[in-house]
Amino acid sequence: MDKEKLELYISAQEIQSRIKAYGEKITKLYQGTTLHCIGIMNGSLFFFSDLLRQIDNYIVIDTITVSSYQGVNSTGEIIFSKAVTKNIEDKDVLLIEDLIDTGKTLSVVIAEIKKLKPKSLRVVCLADKIDCHPDFKYEYEALFDIKDEFVVGYGFDVDDRYRQLEDIYIYRG
Template sequence: MDKLELYLSEADIQKAIKIYAEKINILYADKKLYCIGLLNGALFFMSDLLKHLKNCFVVDTMSVASYEKITSTNNVKIYKDISKDIAGQDVLLIEDLIDTGQTLSVVIEKLQEKKPNSLRVVCLADKTDMHPNFKYPYDALFTFPNEFVVGYGFDYDDQYRQLPDVYIFRGE
């Protein structure tokens, strides 16, 4: 049986999302915003964030991966690219977690090649100690310790995503 230790409650997550959504509502008032979520991890965060946006927005997704179970493969695979043209548009890239920053760096570079007007990155959680050389600006709602987490979109081998809270995963 896997051991899970509660780290972040659903209530705290939802409070932070509402606060961030207000910031986006102000920054992009009267503008169309292209919201791109990174699947599968950001699905829950993206859904909850979009519910609070008052701006006109378009939704798209990318499917990328660089992990197998709890280990980074150091090989970023793009399984699904965005389907909309973002040239000249304001883009909000929604990610669940910046860990090593490798996956997000590849995604940001690919999106910048598509010539958006602006590209803002938000992640639910950030492990700042894991990516000291990450060079792109971003917003993070929470800072996490260097621990493997599950719940609220974070998974271990496609398990635990559906949990409403975030837990530190201790394994068996």
């Protein structure tokens, strides 16, 4: 692994602390209900699983697979490899994403989820490049606002490399 290309950006301890706090918030908001949690794969895999372990409610789990990146560049084309498989009509839904960059992929995903007529839809992302998506029109919560840098680790990758790192790094490849 080319560790010399990586600059530590967010520590595993800081990530887990924010996830724990958000899990507590979700537990309170949805107390006494069943929450349908949909993770956007593959990038949200670690965030998705760590967050779900912090939610003390009944949950139903589903995933979707969407991509728009090749290497460090967006292709501009959004491809669904796996769609929602469980019925979410009239259900409370938490959509879990790793990163909002341009917001184009998440905009398409949210529009698709809304077509399935959930009772409510809350969107959470681990990290947000807030300056990169001035036209993003959906409500969401982000655990971290980050610089417009290419990041890896904790699910973020370059062609599937570096996902498994527990910290988040700026990639200087």
